[in-house]
Amino acid sequence: MGRPIDARGWYFEVEDTTTPATPVWHRIGNVNSWSYSPSENEETAxxxxxxxxxxxxxxVMQRGATLEVTGLWSQTGTTRDPxxxxIDNTWAWKLGSESRGRMRYRHKSQADWTVWECTVTPGEQGGEHNAKTSWGATFTRCGFPDTEPVTATPEP
Structure with missing residues (x-):
């Protein structure tokens, strides 16, 4: 029987396609909670x-899934977490077929990423006077997931 894995050991990344010739994957920083719903948008007959x-x-006539990440707004000086x-300033503003992008996730112990073509919905942001500013996003999968091998270790 295997050992449980730590929830904090998961990496989440989004594909930045602003330069289509050389897309870049950006890790989503300061995630402190996530939730995967493998039956979201499922339809049955x-x-x-x-x-x-x-x-x-x-x-089952349709499969679907969502993945929600929440955490803390991340910024160093005037530079936001990539x-x-x-998500906030590029992807969330796209409409129609351009609203689809890709995200991927994996546990640090896994050799493959799970890759989704998906849409993103920005989460609520806020906080009280003695708190840090919250941040979040929900990814809704379009189609079936894919996998790709890990080629580089993400920065912690």
Whole structure:
């Protein structure tokens, strides 16, 4: 039986396509909580008939998923965290087919990234007078996930 893995050992990155010839992956910094919902946007069709003998039956017609990351607004001097900045100031403003981008995630113990084509919804930001400013984003997967091997170790 395996050992549980730490929730803090996950990396989340977004693909910056502002220079299409050389896209760059930016790690999303200062994440302190995340939530993966593998059944979000799932749709089913009721297939119950008289032949079901009183038992419910269904087929899954659509699969979906969301991944939400929350944490703290990250900035050093006047420079924003590159991942947060790309989400807030570039990706979140795109509409239509341009609203799709890519994000990827993995645990530090894994040799492959899980890659999503997805849309992003910026999260709420705020805080009280003795708190740090919150930050977050929700990714909604479009299509099925893909994988790609890890080629470089992300910076902590």
């Amino acid at each position: 009721d297939t119950t008939t008289n032949d079901s003998e009183g038992a419910y039956e269904q087929d 991942g947060q900045n790309y």
